[in-house]
Amino acid sequence: MKVKIVEVGLRDGLQNERTILSTAYKQQIAGKLIRAGIRHLEVTSFVHPRWIPQLADAEQLVSQLPVNTAVTYRALVPNCKGLERALPTPVNEFAVFMSASETHNLKNINKSINETFPVLADVVNLAQQHGKKVRGYVSTVFGCPYEGKVSVSRVSMICEKLFEMGVYEVSLGDTIGVATPAGVKEVLGDLLTQFPAERLAGHFHDTRGTGLANAFVALEMGISTLDSSFGGLGGCPYAPGAAGNLATEDLIYLLHxxxxxxxxxxxxLCETSLFAGKLLGKKLPSKVLQSYVGVKERKRKE
Amino acid sequence: MKVKIVEVGLRDGLQNERTILSTAYKQQIAGKLIRAGIRHLEVTSFVHPRWIPQLADAEQLVSQLPVNTAVTYRALVPNCKGLERALPTPVNEFAVFMSASETHNLKNINKSINETFPVLADVVNLAQQHGKKVRGYVSTVFGCPYEGKVSVSRVSMICEKLFEMGVYEVSLGDTIGVATPAGVKEVLGDLLTQFPAERLAGHFHDTRGTGLANAFVALEMGISTLDSSFGGLGGCPYAPGAAGNLATEDLIYLLHxxxxxxxxxxxxLCETSLFAGKLLGKKLPSKVLQSYVGVKERKRKE
Structure with a gap:
């Protein structure tokens, strides 16, 4: 079994942290992640700098990333304007995003679901003209902060549209961390009757502690691409102080x-998270990380 | 499906907390847990007060617990001396304990595994003479801080001995929180060829974030009794600062x-954990609890 881990901490993690890291620090973290063995890094988002000040240094950052042909750098782009900013940079891949919940989509990107499709189709089209691959993100797949449960048939319809546009993979996001293993089984069970497992990815958040159990269920169902964030960096805008993305350390421990x-x-990887935690002035939530620190502390005392 | 949740926070949780709670506070917590719907409470341990100062008030505590015939109160007893102290109290059930690792057993109860059996057999015998049921705990089932991997055949041998003595259930403990879902499948897969699922319980710790995923796998394999600790109270003596028992809140969220x-x-239940956390001067690690606090905070601001 081969599992592809997409490290999203520098993007999905940092965009939910209050502290804004300097470009130099982000670059250092990227270097450390790569030395720890990470090969797929989502590094930033080319949205308008006003939207996400934490990622306002997108161009600057991607021009200063370690040069390593074994590493895939990915950036989010909301539309062709964002893609045009990103195309001349060393970013290898792009990602478009939308929500499976009408309300969340509207609040997040100010468009209805149907209005969003042509915008994303243009992005995919333009990226492909430049020989670049595009991933699709669907958020609130397992529940929405405004609408509650989201219909699987709507998720399926969105996946189909995204694949038709030419995205090579759809990442199914549990944006607010409400999914349980039973819910993951239900949704994936349905989607896997329509799409091959290798074209779906799991993007779980750990807001209610179920991130790793959900990832395990997805793996058992044949999903082999999972998104996670070093140290469990990030948080949940809908529950301030609660955990965000599934921690890469915890996922790696499960996989090993x-x-x-x-x-x-x-x-x-733990040392990288400790470095980032120090910069952010907080203890990152990964349990494996906390156990690593505890065991180190105990050995030091002995 | 019916799942029995054994709330072990007052015993396994508190014994790993630095702060010693007063008997009155423990009693208040027990009352709140029962009002939240908890029906199986492990409340203390009748070991020598010097061993675990956090639980030195065993007699006092159990004489002041809420009277509720729907609730089963359980206490740990290391030997007949402990049981004799516990027998005249309102405790309904007892539990004996030993380790599947020779070194851990020796360090923890100062006896070899073979020397431990007759001591526990005497306890079970005496308890049964008084019409009381006894549970057996086997610790370090999925790994030992001294020996590493523990052989499944030794776990199986210990379970068999415990059942022969007359314990009605064996709780399989991942004492240091090293188990992964793959390991749980392996160990349970083996044990379930020899023992019926209803006589085994899962006691998972969340030291490396796998507690809930392990519990889920155990449930899927037919285990219907799980131990957990409100708020994720407790810690790991082998990794100071790291998480301890699986949090009851996270388990309940999964089950619902x-x-x-x-x-x-x-x-x-979350309010009970907040109450206890305030008394202990710390943020309890349950993710569901943190999300509950975050959502409450957000609503307050809106």
Whole structure:
């Protein structure tokens, strides 16, 4: 079994942190992540700098990332304007995003779901003209802060539209961390009757502690691409102080327990998260990280 | 599906907390847990008060618990001396404990595994003479801080001995929180060929974030008794600062997502944990609890 881990901490993690890191620090973190074995990095988002001040240095950052042909750098783009800013940079891949909930989509990108499709189709089209691959993100797949449960048939319809446009993979986001393993089974069970597992990715948040259990269920159902954030960096705008993305360390620990070779050095990853936590002035929530610190502390005292 | 949740926070949680709570506060917490719907409470341990100062008030506490015939109160007893102290109290059930790791057993109860059996057999015998049921705890089932991996055949041998003595249920403990879902599948897969699922319980710790995923796998394999601790109270003596027992809130959230009726009011449970956290001067680690606080905070601001 081979599992692709997409490290989204520098984008999805940092955009939910109050502290704004300097470009130099982000670049250092990227370097450390790569040395720890991370190969797929989502580094930033080319949205308008006013939207997400934490990622306002997109151009600057991507021009200063470590040069490593084994690494795929990805950036989010909301529309062709964003893509045009990103195209001349060393970013290898792009990602478009929309929500499976009408209300969330409207609040988040100020368009209805149907109005969003042509915007994203233009992005995919333009990216492909430049020989670049595009991933699709669907958010609130397992529940919406405004609408509650989201219909699986709507998720399925959106996936179909995104694949028709030419995205190579759809990442199914549990944006507010409400999914449970039972819900993941239900939604994936349905989607996998229509789409091959290798074209779907799981993007779980740990807001209610279910992130890892959900990831495990997805893996058992054949999903082999999972998104996570080093240290569990990030938070949830709908529940301030609560956890955000599934922690990469916790996911790696699970995978190594399953005998899956990830090529990632867990200790080096923990050290990276400790470095980032110090910069952000907070203890990052990954349990493996906290256990790593505790075991280190105990050995120091002995 | 019916799941029995054994709330071990007052025992396994508190014994790993630095702060010693007063008997009156413990009693208040027990009352709140029961009002939240908890029906199985492990409340203390009748070990020598010097061993675990946090639980030194065992007699006093159990004489002041809410009278409720729907509730089962359980206490740990290390030997007949402990049981003799506990027998005249209102405690309904007892539990004996030992380790699946020779080194851990020796360090923890100062006896080899073989020397431990007759001591526990005497306890079970005496308890049964008084018409009381006894549970057996086996610790370090999924890994030991001294020996690493523990052989499944030794776990199986210990379970068999405990059942022969007359314990009605064996709780399989991941004492240091190293188990992964793959490991749980392996160990349970083996044990379930020898023992019926209804006589085994899962006791998972969340030290490396896998507690809930492990519980989910155990449930899927037919285990219907799970131990957990309100708020995720407790810690890990082998990794100071790291998480301890699986949080009851997180487990309940998972179960409700599976459509399992638990009779437990999640909000009332969160309020109980907030109360206890205030007394202990710390933020308890349950993710559902943190999300509950975050959502409350957000609503307050709106």
């Amino acid at each position: 327990g399953m005998g899956v070779e990830t090529g990632i050095d867990l200790d080096a | 997502g599976m459509g399992v009726e638990t009779g437990i009011d999640l909000d009332a």
